[in-house]
Amino acid sequence: MALDDRKLGALALALAAFLAWYGHSLEAAFSYEPIGPRAFPLGISAIIALCGLILVIKGGHRVEPNSRAANARIWLMIAILSAYAATFQLLGFIISTALMTTLVARLFGGTWIKALIGGAGMGILFFVIFDKLLDVVLPAGVLGAFL
Structure with a gap:
């Protein structure tokens, strides 16, 4: 399967959705940090989603295989x-x-x-x-x- 920017962007959006879903359900047994355990996966998922969206919108440039x-x-x-x-x-x-x-x-x-x-x-x-x-x-x- 040939990979291009749009396919990679779609995969990134799917990964971001999974991370957001998983991160949203995280809860600590006790409060030991002011922001809690949700912040990191939700922040990372937002960054991945933004990058994936840019790839989807930007175009279908072919990517050379590694x-x-x-x-x-x-x-x-x-x-x-x-x-x-x-x-x-x-x-x-x-x-x-x-x-x-x-x-x-x-x-x-x-x-x-x-x-x-x-x-x-x-x-x-x-x-x-x-x-x-x-x-x-x-x-x-x-x-x-x-x-």
Whole structure:
């Protein structure tokens, strides 16, 4: 099946509708954040819907198929993000985010040293910003005794 902008836009609109439906039904057992768990999926669905609508309206330009290498990187990115989601609670935000960020940086051509420094920095920095400054509860994981 050849893919063009309109078909991709229609798929994006369907994904946005699913995310909005799913996100609208999210409720926390107790209130720990001012905006609650609905905000993120609803915000993302609005952005995806807007982009999908632009693609549908803009036109039917043909899209060239990806190379095998690009498809391999896409599947590897999906695997990395799935592993991130699977290890998020167990390892905690800092370690899982540092690992994910390091692997993604390598996937996009970063050197090991830059990827490791960036990954560790982002894991720690975002934990401090969200958990300590913004009071968003994040899992501490194996570092729980030190945080």
